Amino acid sequence: MRIRVLGAAAGGGFPQWNCGCANCADVRRGDPALSPRSQDSIAVSADGDRWVLLNASPDIRSQVEAFPALRPRAPRHSPIAGIVLTNGDLDHVLGLFSLRESQPLVLFATAAVRAGLGANVFLHTLERFDGQLVFRALVPGQPIEACGLELLPFAVAGKRPLHLERLGAPTPEDNIGLVVRDAAGGSVAYVPGAAALDAETRARLESVDVLFFDGTFWSSDELPRLALGRARAEDMAHLPIDGAAGSLAILRQLRTRRKIYTHINNTNPILRLGAPERRAVEDAGIEVAVDGLELAP
Amino acid sequence: MRIRVLGAAAGGGFPQWNCGCANCADVRRGDPALSPRSQDSIAVSADGDRWVLLNASPDIRSQVEAFPALRPRAPRHSPIAGIVLTNGDLDHVLGLFSLRESQPLVLFATAAVRAGLGANVFLHTLERFDGQLVFRALVPGQPIEACGLELLPFAVAGKRPLHLERLGAPTPEDNIGLVVRDAAGGSVAYVPGAAALDAETRARLESVDVLFFDGTFWSSDELPRLALGRARAEDMAHLPIDGAAGSLAILRQLRTRRKIYTHINNTNPILRLGAPERRAVEDAGIEVAVDGLELAP
Numbered sequence: 001m002r003i004r005v006l007g008a009a010a011g012g013g014f015p016q017w018n019c020g021c022a023n024c025a026d027v028r029r030g031d032p033a034l035s036p037r038s039q040d041s042i043a044v045s046a047d048g049d050r051w052v053l054l055n056a057s058p059d060i061r062s063q064v065e066a067f068p069a070l071r072p073r074a075p076r077h078s079p080i081a082g083i084v085l086t087n088g089d090l091d092h093v094l095g096l097f098s099l100r101e102s103q104p105l106v107l108f109a110t111a112a113v114r115a116g117l118g119a120n121v122f123l124h125t126l127e128r129f130d131g132q133l134v135f136r137a138l139v140p141g142q143p144i145e146a147c148g149l150e151l152l153p154f155a156v157a158g159k160r161p162l163h164l165e166r167l168g169a170p171t172p173e174d175n176i177g178l179v180v181r182d183a184a185g186g187s188v189a190y191v192p193g194a195a196a197l198d199a200e201t202r203a204r205l206e207s208v209d210v211l212f213f214d215g216t217f218w219s220s221d222e223l224p225r226l227a228l229g230r231a232r233a234e235d236m237a238h239l240p241i242d243g244a245a246g247s248l249a250i251l252r253q254l255r256t257r258r259k260i261y262t263h264i265n266n267t268n269p270i271l272r273l274g275a276p277e278r279r280a281v282e283d284a285g286i287e288v289a290v291d292g293l294e295l296a297p
Numbered sequence: 298m299r300i301r302v303l304g305a306a307a308g309g310g311f312p313q314w315n316c317g318c319a320n321c322a323d324v325r326r327g328d329p330a331l332s333p334r335s336q337d338s339i340a341v342s343a344d345g346d347r348w349v350l351l352n353a354s355p356d357i358r359s360q361v362e363a364f365p366a367l368r369p370r371a372p373r374h375s376p377i378a379g380i381v382l383t384n385g386d387l388d389h390v391l392g393l394f395s396l397r398e399s400q401p402l403v404l405f406a407t408a409a410v411r412a413g414l415g416a417n418v419f420l421h422t423l424e425r426f427d428g429q430l431v432f433r434a435l436v437p438g439q440p441i442e443a444c445g446l447e448l449l450p451f452a453v454a455g456k457r458p459l460h461l462e463r464l465g466a467p468t469p470e471d472n473i474g475l476v477v478r479d480a481a482g483g484s485v486a487y488v489p490g491a492a493a494l495d496a497e498t499r500a501r502l503e504s505v506d507v508l509f510f511d512g513t514f515w516s517s518d519e520l521p522r523l524a525l526g527r528a529r530a531e532d533m534a535h536l537p538i539d540g541a542a543g544s545l546a547i548l549r550q551l552r553t554r555r556k557i558y559t560h561i562n563n564t565n566p567i568l569r570l571g572a573p574e575r576r577a578v579e580d581a582g583i584e585v586a587v588d589g590l591e592l593a594p
Contacts, residue, residue, distance in 0.1 A: 018400045020369040072317040103315045120417035124460035162423035
C-alpha cells in the first residue's frame with residue numbers, strides 16, 4: 001500500500017487566513033522550525049495507479065498538483081478513483097465541489113454524512129449526468145471494497161458539525177475512523193477527529209501498521225489561553241494531546257509500529273520543531289505529520 | 298485605488314485537476330510560456346488597509362497568503378472588509394466557506410445570488426453569532442458604498458449556474474458586472490462572465506480606467522474541438538474572444554485605457570506566450586491577467 005499525506009492541518013490550515021498567533025506569524029516569515037500545512041486529507045493506493053482520498057479538503061486543487069501520482073494522465077482523466085468522508089466537517093467535504101468538471105466520482109460516506117451533503121444545492125453540480133456521483137454507504141463495522149483496498153469504518157466519539165446541528169439528532173455515523181488494508185497485509189488506521197478513545201478502539205488501532213490520529217489541540221484550553229476563542233478542545237470534540245487523560249498518554253502505550261498525529265490546529269505547539277511539547281511527542285515515539293509525507297506499509 | 302488580481306483562471310483553475318490538455322500538461326512541466334493561475338478573484342482597496350474581494354474563489358486560502366496586504370495584523374484579524382459576488386458560480390462563492398473562523402464578514406450580493414447561497418446548510422457555518430455575516434443587497438443600477446469605494450452593480454447577460462437551475466426562473470440579478478470607483482477618481486470595471494456585450498454596457502466600460510473582462514474561451518467550439526466536452530462557449534454563457542461577433546472585435550474599439558482579459562479557461566490558447574491567439578490579443582492592445590498583477594488606477 002502507498003500512503004501520502006496530502007494535508008496535515010486542521011480546518012483553516014496552517015497558517016490560517018485570519019490568525020496572527022505566534023505559530024502563524026512565524027511560519028509566514030519562513031521560520032525554519034515551522035512548515036506550512038494544508039487541510040486534512042490522506043491518499044491511499046493499493047497499486048500506485050488508482051488512489052482513494054480519505055477526506056476532500058478545500059485545498060484539494062493544490063494537493064493534487066503537489067503530488068504527481070494524482071495528476072491526470074490523459075486529456076480527461078483523474079487517478080482519484082474514490083473519496084471517503086470521515087465526517088461532514090467543512091474541512092473534509094468542501095473539496096468535493098472542486099471536483100465538478102464532469103468526472104465520475106465514487107463517494108464513500110455514512111448515511112448521516114451523505115444527508116448533510118444533500119442539504120446543499122451545491123451537490124447538484126456533481127449530478128450533471130447519471131453516474132457522475134456514485135454513493136456507496138459506509139456502515140460502521142462493515143468492511144467495503146474500494147480499488148483493491150478494504151475499508152473498515154468504525155464509529156468514533158465526535159460531534160456533528162455546527163452547520164448540521166439543526167438537521168436532527170446526532171448518530172454514531174456522524175464521525176468515523178477507518179482501517180484500510182491491502183491484499184498484501186499492509187494496513188493503516190485514520191482517525192482525524194476523536195473526542196475519546198475507548199478500549200475497543202484502542203485494540204483496533206493496535207491491529208494496524210500505521211496510525212494517523214487526531215492531533216488538533218495540545219491542551220484543552222489552547223484557544224482560550226491564547227485569547228483566540230472560548231471553546232475548549234472538548235467542546236469541539238477533540239481529545240487533547242496533553243494531560244493525564246490526553247491522547248499522548250494513551251497512544252504511547254499502543255504497540256502500533258508507527259503512530260502519527262495529524263489534523264493539527266495552527267495554534268498547536270507541536271508544530272514547532274524543538275518546542276518542549278514537540279519533544280514530548282517525539283520522546284513518546286509519535287510522529288507529527290507534514291504535507292507530502294509518504295509511507296508504504 | 299489599489300487593485301490586485303488574486304486569481305485569473307476560470308473555474309477549475311490552471312492547471313485543472315482532471316485536465317491533461319496541452320496547456321495543462323505544459324504548465325505542469327514548467328514550460329516558461331505558461332503560468333499557473335488560480336481561480337477568478339480580484340481585491341480592491343481605497344486605502345491599502347481595508348480590502349474588498351470581488352468574488353471568493355475556492356483558492357482563497359492560498360490567494361490570501363500570496364498577498365501580504367491580505368494577511369492578518371493581529372492575533373485575530375483580517376484586512377478583508379467586504380466580499381462582493383458577481384454570480385452564484387461555485388468558483389466565485391466556495392471561498393466564503395473557507396472564511397468561517399468566526400470573523401465578521403460583509404457580503405454584497407444580489408437577492409438572487411443570496412437566495413442560491415441560502416439553499417445550502419453550509420451557510421450556517423457563517424451564522425455562528427449575530428452579525429457574523431452581514432448581507433448587503435446589490436441592486437443593478439444602484440450604487441452602494443464599501444470601505445471608501447463606490448460599487449455600481451449592473452446586470453450582464455449570463456446564466457444561472459447549473460446547481461441553481463431548479464431554484465426558479467432566471468433573473469437579471471443572476472449575473473452582474475461591477476464598476477468600482479474611489480474618491481480620488483480611480484475606477485475599474487470587472488465583468489468576469491458575459492454572454493453578450495450590448496451598447497449600454499460598452500458605454501459603461503468606456504467610462505473607467507481599467508476593464509477586466511471575461512476571457513474564458515478563445516472560440517465557441519474550444520472544448521468540442523479538443524474533445525473535452527460538448528458545450529460551446531455560448532452554452533456556458535461566455536462570449537468567445539474570437540470571431541466577428543467575439544469580444545476581441547468589440548473590446549479593441551473601446552477607448553478604455555487598460556483592457557485586461559481574466560477568468561481564463563485552462564484550454565484557452567491566449568494563456569501561451571507567443572501563440573498566435575495571444576499575439577492577436579496583445580496586438581489589439583489588450584492584456585491577459587495573471588495572478589499577482591497589481592494596478593493603481
